[in-house]
Amino acid sequence: MTNNTALPTLDFGNTRLAFHAKSDARLKRTYLMYRMIGFPFTARVGPQVLNVMLRNHLPGAKAIVRGTLFKVFCAGESLEDTLLTTRQLQQFGVRAILDYSVEGEKTEAGFDATCQEFYDTLVLGAKQQPVAFSACKLTGLASFDLMEKISAGKSLSSEETAAWERVKARMERLAEASAAGQVPFFIDAEESWIQDAIDALAESLMERYNQTEPLIFTTVQLYRHDRLEYLRGLIQRSRERGYVLGVKLVRGAYLEKEHARAEAMGYPTPIQASKEATDHDFNEALRLCIDHIDQLAVCAGTHNEESSRYLTELMALKGLPNSHPRVLFAQLLAMSDHISFNLAHEGYNAFKYLPYGPVEAVFPYLSRRAQENTSVAGQSSRELELLSREMRRRGFWAW
């Protein structure tokens, strides 16, 4: 379908297409994993127990994680491991965003090592066609406390100023690798109390490296009530300063943490008053981006069917072809395959975040996946329903 005027008729319920990249063994494993984390008790207590086991180096702990959550939600422990998944996805028109998912580094040596790994993903991306994007979390490259201080507008000691300069140099190195290999990269959004530091850095990099093409993408979390306005400002500033804005839109992953901190410290929560308000702003942000598509590239980082469908409708109404290079859709590995693979089948730019890294280091990411599937109403049951249907369609028993 190109240059549509009629609205697209996507069928996200097509499980044959949704799971056609999954072998029978992989389908069964994913189904069982979702069954397990579908129980609130297992999803909440399981990761806590595994975390204690991992931290105390108890025998078998790594093997259990590796054989369960890790095997379903991660693409491997090393960059080389990810290539297999990347190639499998590519066969079905879905492209990879490499995501070295190490969080909470605390030392300069740790930040440098993480930077090297991000750098390698960009270099590998340049060499290996299937790798389309790379993603990075600034908390892998910079001290959380330092970013909190900068975001609060506090003055820095000379040591802290030097540390921040090193963070900028790490980001600069990544931006240069991105430009040299023409592999764009996403800067993820994190907690609101460190986000101003991340935003400032992302904007200054975009201004320098996105002169003609969107190479660097910042992230906007629409569960924050101030972010639609921030997005409007971003679009305006990019126009005034003459660069192409790259923006990934997400709802936001730190809801409970945000509420808890706001309550503990006695300030109003930055989070929207309801899920409906978040949904409204997310969809409004999609509309805004399509209205300004001459000025920006947008990636919808979502597992929400309605928002994904809405974006396809906005594209059609604007007369954009499905494969328009500035409109991207992304989901996490092993989540919402029904969205990714059905979109790819219709020619949209569909991507999967491929988290990878050593088992202990990616564990916080894995815990969030398990817990998200209980806290997000309907997500786990929707995945399970689709997986069960596909199991039965292939002649396997599913309850």
Ligand SMILES: Cc1cc2nc3c(=O)[nH]c(=O)nc-3n(C[C@H](O)[C@H](O)[C@H](O)COP(=O)(O)OP(=O)(O)OC[C@H]3O[C@@H](n4cnc5c(N)ncnc54)[C@H](O)[C@@H]3O)c2cc1C
């Ligand atoms: C490719 C990709 C990249 C991502 N990158 C980031 C990132 O950089 N930073 C980040 O923070 N997250 C990121 N996420 C996670 C994302 O923010 C969401 O947590 C997750 O995708 C669930 O939201 P959803 O749009 O898929 O759908 P849904 O399941 O429809 O929405 C769930 C989300 O709605 C919001 N919500 C739920 N209840 C309420 C409520 N009562 N009030 C207000 N809002 C509510 C929360 O944000 C919750 O996560 C990413 C997700 C994807 C798929």
